[in-house]
Amino acid sequence: MHNNKAVRQSGDGADDKRDTGSPLFSVTQRDIAIPTPDGFPLAGTLFEGDGRKPLVLISSATAVPRGLYAAFAKASVEAGARAALVYDYRGTGGSVRPKGWEKRIGMKDWALRDLPAAAAALDAIAPGHEMVGVGQSYGGQALGLCGISGRFKRYGMVATMSGYLGDLNDRWAGPRMMLVGVPLSYLFTDMPRWMGLGEPIPASVFRDWARWCRHRHYFFGDPSFAETARYRNVRTPILAFGLTDDIWGTPKAVAALMRRYENAPVEERWISPEDAGGQQIGHLGFFRSRFADVLWPQFIGWLLDATPVTLGERRKP
Template identity: 30%
Template sequence: MLDATVRLQDVDGEDLDIRSDGATLRGRLFRPKGAPRAALVVHGATGVPAGFYRAFAEWAAAERDLAVLTYDYRDFGASARRPVRKSKATMADWGRYDQAAALSTLARMFPDTPRWVLGHSLGGLWLGWHDAMTRVERVVTIGTGMVHVTDHPLRYRWKARLVWSPMVRGTAGLLGYLPGRMMGLGADLPRGVYEEWRRWCLTRGLHLSEVGRSLPLPDPSRVKARLRMIAVADDDMVPPAAVWRARALYPEAMKEQLVLRPADFGLKHIGHIAAFHRRNAVLWPAILD
């Protein structure tokens, strides 16, 4: 199995602030010791703090000579500036504004370096809304799909139905946020993020169902990069069929598809989130190479 331990003396890290449409995001840049061959921004999954991607970012910097920017969306993780119940953030804010701001920040820091994007789940759904995408050369998405609640296998569907249930929605309304920690979902989420996430997962077309109403029209021509779309065979949250459905978001990209099967890497399970866990570092070359 690949050793996820990198020589930390070969990686420089610095914290930075990212300005995003009235919000301040907290990011961390990992630099290789030499000149980077590319600069990569990691757009994280819903409810997954940037710190979760640290081991992967250190590996990419040390072993692949990449400058890697990780960050937290507004009012979440290290970017939280107020109690979560006071947040007005929405999932569209995270996708349209925060992802664009992080990519633009990376572009300013590395204006003459090839730019790459890695989108995990939510992180790969909004690329057509980002002006800065027009100069991105390479994109990797993993677990990014146009998922509907009926896409989940039965063993998971009841959990999703519970999260979207009137009872949980009422609890979020009463508290002013989704108590994700209490529910075993990993992290508390702003109510606006939860409400959009719920509504879109219960609607065919996900967020595209609101284009022309609450969302502007995206521009698919912004994404002409080489695009590797990765599905995970045992991902109950966003199964492969939902991942391939997302191909329609980026008609002008040069697309390739990859399925990560646990047995191919000597693993018992991967799922939706754990591809970036240190214990699953054996997957990382397949993600980036």
């Protein structure tokens, strides 16, 4: 079902740069079904405009629905992106299991199958057009696994880190995951919302995640996950934002993941609440609309035009 809806009107539509804060381009949005090679349809929302700047693919954090990123996607298209796509990984949000689906859903499927399928759907809007990527938490980890990193001109990451429990600043994360979450995962098909993870995710995905989080090297320590070797093939420029008030994406956890992008140019910048007008940001706050005026403009400028970023403090990965 393609219900086109105009969400913002532009001014004169000129392809120039202004500092007024007003959108340069009008935007339409529609929900789309994204096919995958193994037949699991994904739910996506596509934002389109008349700009000529890159396509923007946004890949979410674990247990976070695509709706969180809709305002950022729209802002990117208003700034001149040709189109932006947000989508739900299989088994989450609007990407529900097809009737009769019996295959196991693994966390690595999100990176190996779903991200490439979403990129293909976005590419179909303007075949061969320059594409950039955005990934929050798992969505940034997925770049190194997906096998199509070369399709992205640039890739921006927010709160992307190794999930090893020992690197987090949350003393209860381990007990919650191992003593409560894992036993519950054998009782439910999907992890219940009341467990506090966020939106429901497949219990099989949760068990994968928990297994990796126990290991000092996260999923790089999983001998059955051969695709982690793809990390060394990534040469896409990366801008990685850390948040100083993120108890999960600590400097140690972020550095542990960024080191794996050994052949890619990585710029790591740390944003504090002071950079956000004194408001707390945390692990999932960056893409909330209240930060649209203070955190998003430089990020969008880097994504669409490779404009240097001064937001936050730069740290050597």
